[in-house]
Amino acid sequence: xRGGLLNLRIWRDPIxxxxxxxxxWQVLHEIAGDSAVTAPAPTLAHLWEMIGQARFLPHLRxxxxxxxxxxxxxxxxxxxxxxxxxxxxxxxxxxxxxxVALYSVPKITLYPVILLLFxxxxxxxxxxxxxxGIIPVVLFTMNAVRNVNRTYLRAGRAMRLTPAQTGWYVLxxxxxxxxxxxxxxxxxxxxxxxxxxxxxxxxxxxxxxxMTAIDLHDVKTIxxxxxxxxxxxxxxxxxxLAIDKxxxxxxxxxxxxxx
Amino acid sequence: MSKAGWIRTILxxxxxxxxxxxxxxxxxxxxxxxxxxxxxxxxVETLRSDEIGMHLQHTxxxxxxxxxxxxxxxxxxxxxxNWVPFLRRAFSPFLAAYYAIPHFAFYPLLIVIFxxxxxxxxxxxxxxxxxxxxLATMAGLDRVPRVLLKxxxxxxxxLVEEIWRxxxxxxxxxxxSGLKLAVAYSFIGVxxxxxxxxxxxxxxxxxxAYDNFDNPRMYALILFVLGIVTLFNMMxxxxxxxxxRRRGA
Numbered sequence: 001x002r003g004g005l006l007n008l009r010i011w012r013d014p015i016x017x018x019x020x021x022x023x024x025w026q027v028l029h030e031i032a033g034d035s036a037v038t039a040p041a042p043t044l045a046h047l048w049e050m051i052g053q054a055r056f057l058p059h060l061r062x063x064x065x066x067x068x069x070x071x072x073x074x075x076x077x078x079x080x081x082x083x084x085x086x087x088x089x090x091x092x093x094x095x096x097x098x099x100v101a102l103y104s105v106p107k108i109t110l111y112p113v114i115l116l117l118f119x120x121x122x123x124x125x126x127x128x129x130x131x132x133g134i135i136p137v138v139l140f141t142m143n144a145v146r147n148v149n150r151t152y153l154r155a156g157r158a159m160r161l162t163p164a165q166t167g168w169y170v171l172x173x174x175x176x177x178x179x180x181x182x183x184x185x186x187x188x189x190x191x192x193x194x195x196x197x198x199x200x201x202x203x204x205x206x207x208x209x210x211m212t213a214i215d216l217h218d219v220k221t222i223x224x225x226x227x228x229x230x231x232x233x234x235x236x237x238x239x240x241l242a243i244d245k246x247x248x249x250x251x252x253x254x255x256x257x258x259x
Numbered sequence: 260m261s262k263a264g265w266i267r268t269i270l271x272x273x274x275x276x277x278x279x280x281x282x283x284x285x286x287x288x289x290x291x292x293x294x295x296x297x298x299x300x301x302x303v304e305t306l307r308s309d310e311i312g313m314h315l316q317h318t319x320x321x322x323x324x325x326x327x328x329x330x331x332x333x334x335x336x337x338x339x340x341n342w343v344p345f346l347r348r349a350f351s352p353f354l355a356a357y358y359a360i361p362h363f364a365f366y367p368l369l370i371v372i373f374x375x376x377x378x379x380x381x382x383x384x385x386x387x388x389x390x391x392x393x394l395a396t397m398a399g400l401d402r403v404p405r406v407l408l409k410x411x412x413x414x415x416x417x418l419v420e421e422i423w424r425x426x427x428x429x430x431x432x433x434x435x436s437g438l439k440l441a442v443a444y445s446f447i448g449v450x451x452x453x454x455x456x457x458x459x460x461x462x463x464x465x466x467x468a469y470d471n472f473d474n475p476r477m478y479a480l481i482l483f484v485l486g487i488v489t490l491f492n493m494m495x496x497x498x499x500x501x502x503x504r505r506r507g508a
Contacts, residue, residue, distance in 0.1 A: 237359035
């Protein structure tokens with residue numbers, strides 16, 4: 001069963017989706033005309049050309065750096081806060097509704113506040129990206145820590161594990177799959193937040209290029225950048241999803257092996 | 260109220276009080292944050308005096324339209340995808356990756372296509388909100404227990420009756436949580452779009468006040484938006500809870 005056939009199956013769906021999306025894009029182009037939606041082939045050629053240009057790279061680096069820093073804060077801080085909130089019952093109960101309310105509020109309205117606090121530039125973008133990403137990471141980690149099977153902890157105590165050993169051999173394997181799901185969502189939201197931050201009051205980065213392209217009515221550039229970001233987002237998400245599935249699958253059989 | 264509820268209230272009141280104190284004593288400069296009491300008074304003035312009603316109306320009508328399309332369309336699409344396995348197989352990888360895309364990167368394109376106005380905002384918010392509804396509808400219909408469907412067959416329900424009396428009620432909790440997301444996402448989509456680039460609406464007013472260093476007005480409007488959205492989300496949440504309690508869940 002596992003072999004060429006399975007491989008073909010894995011690749012068939014994404015390829016079909018990609019082909020149909022490009023086809024849809026072409027159809028939209030035929031309907032809307034060149035001034036609204038440029039055709040796929042010239043746009044991709046334009047994107048390729050743009051990536052080669054020296055003046056494009058600083059923008060890409062700016063966005064990339066902002067995103068990576070925001071991601072590091074969201075993941076590191078989120079897991080840390082989540083572990084604390086999950087480990088202490090009352091603190092978790094106090095914080096959870098506040099976090100959920102914050103999660104569903106349009107955080108973009110808070111962006112001016114962040115701009116005032118951090119000033120224009122990189123720190124504000126990083127803070128805004130991290131603000132978007134950190135909440136799901138906290139919520140997922142908190143749930144993961146809360147739902148650790150008490151039996152595992154008791155078994156650990158029976159085997160006289162030190163606290164460090166309990167953490168490494170019991171808590172980490174038990175919580176990792178769910179925390180990773182949170183990190184995956186945090187990844188997407190951090191990217192969203194960073195992009196949002198760049199679209200408003202920014203002087204560098206891909207978002208800034210998008211906004212200048214609107215003023216110039218440069219549809220080709222808008223589409224190129226949007227496609228670049230989407231391809232990156234979808235690719236990264238697919239990779240994370242694959243790891244995620246593997247972790248969740250790994251969690252079950254291990255429990256069977258050592259009853 | 261529970262113990263956690265009390266602590267939460269005290270914490271929030273304390274935080275607002277501390278902010279007020281810090282602003283009054285000058286520990287936080289008024290160019291950074293205005294005092295909460297001033298936010299409220301400015302908000303009352305703003306609501307009473309100028310044309311904020313028009314902006315509010317623009318925002319809320321865009322949200323309402325996007326929300327309705329997203330909920331109805333998302334439900335229908337989710338239902339169809341669940342019913343036709345072929346379509347579902349074709350679309351599911353696309354749906355799984357959907358929320359990884361930062362949609363706001365496409366807002367400039369929507370402006371170019373539809374022109375500056377309410378239409379690109381509505382399209383953006385609908386695109387943002389609809390897929391949550393589709394996914395929730397599919398998840399809900401997937402989790403209808405087999406035994407209920409068997410019972411429906413024993414009672415010889417017609418297809419329409421089976422859907423109406425068995426499938427939909429059984430899927431309701433998931434569909435409701437999708438609805439909750441669709442409401443929140445419609446607000447986020449419209450307000451974020453207005454914020455980035457538009458000519459009217461609450462989001463635009465906040466951005467405008469920011470550009471003009473009009474901090475008191477900006478903070479008042481931020482407070483207003485957060486208040487409205489939280490109120491709306493809480494209403495949907497309370498409604499969901501009541502529905503769930505009636506089902507005995």
